[in-house]
Amino acid sequence: MAASPEIFRAQPLENGDSSLPVVQRRVLPIYRLTTQFMKPDCEMLDIGTYDGFGVVELLNSAEGKVKHLTSIDIDPKMLARALSRSEINQELEQKGLHLVQMDARNLALPNNCIDLVTLIEVIGVGLENSDDPLADWRKILNESARVLKNDGTLIFTFRDILDSYPDETIEWDTFSANDGGLKGIPLNKGALEQDIGAIFEEVMWYGQILMERDGRVPGRIYYKEDNVIHTFWNSQAFIPIEKTQIDVWEKRLGANYFPLFWIGIAKYPRK
Ligand SMILES: C[S@@+](CC[C@H](N)C(=O)[O-])C[C@H]1O[C@@H](n2cnc3c(N)ncnc32)[C@H](O)[C@@H]1O
Helix, strand or coil, X not given: CCCXXXXXXXXXXXXXXXXXXHHHHHHHHHHHHHHHHCCCCEEEXXXXXXXXXXXXXXXXXXXXXXXXXXXXXXXXXXHHHHHCCCCCCHHHHHCCEEEEECCCCCCCCXXXXXXXXXXXXXXXXXXXXXXXXXXXXXXXHHHHHXXXXXXXXXXXXXXXXXXXXXXXXXXXXXXXXXXXXXCCCCCCXXXXXXXXXXXXXXXXXXXXXXXXXXXXXXXXXXEEECCEEEEEECHHHHCCEEHHHHHHHHHHHCCCEEEEEEEEEEEEECC
């Protein structure tokens, strides 16, 4: 078995985020990565507000760079849920937050008005109830490109479902059991890459949760207690890693690492 990349060798135990549910611990680094792509006076659109966890993170780590953050969800129940969060208050409104019910397939926004669109955990999970998820993904992609300025950026995530994924990834099928379980739909990076390439000039990829072909997850810790095997996620498992870096490891270590989740940063919408 190939050695793990150095990044996973010195594994600190849980950090301060460990009290959060695993899904939030996983999306947190994605939202934090997003702040790197914010311009000063950034006009932002966040698609899929869900329970508001992400927008709170976005605005709190934005360091004043965001002028307006419009976060939309198709489901009014989700917006009500977000509004019931204690952190979603006047202070965040002053930081530019607007929560709006809107369908991302048909954005009620003018052309060329947004610098940054975030589409985090929507395709592949949130669109589960859709009749045609791939058609919906393309509509959202086109709508995002339309509302983005010429130098705008779209950040999106999805889980790349390959047949070879081991059973233990199943837990990721459910974003939140309380919502009846948002099951993943099969998506494939190769296919999505083509769609993205047709609509955006540049795409940079990050991977999250690296796995080896045998199913081993370097960022997951296994230990035995009372003859029972327990596992927990090391916080480093969730770090978004640049695709170029993953390629370097593959070459050097001969291991075949592939991310369970992809984060795409698409720039310069073709108009
Ligand atoms: C899994 S949640 C997103 C979680 C959140 N972005 C995060 O990362 O914490 C997916 C959300 O997308 C919303 N959604 C699904 N289809 C949508 C559409 N066509 N337009 C807007 N929101 C949509 C769902 O209602 C759900 O709240």
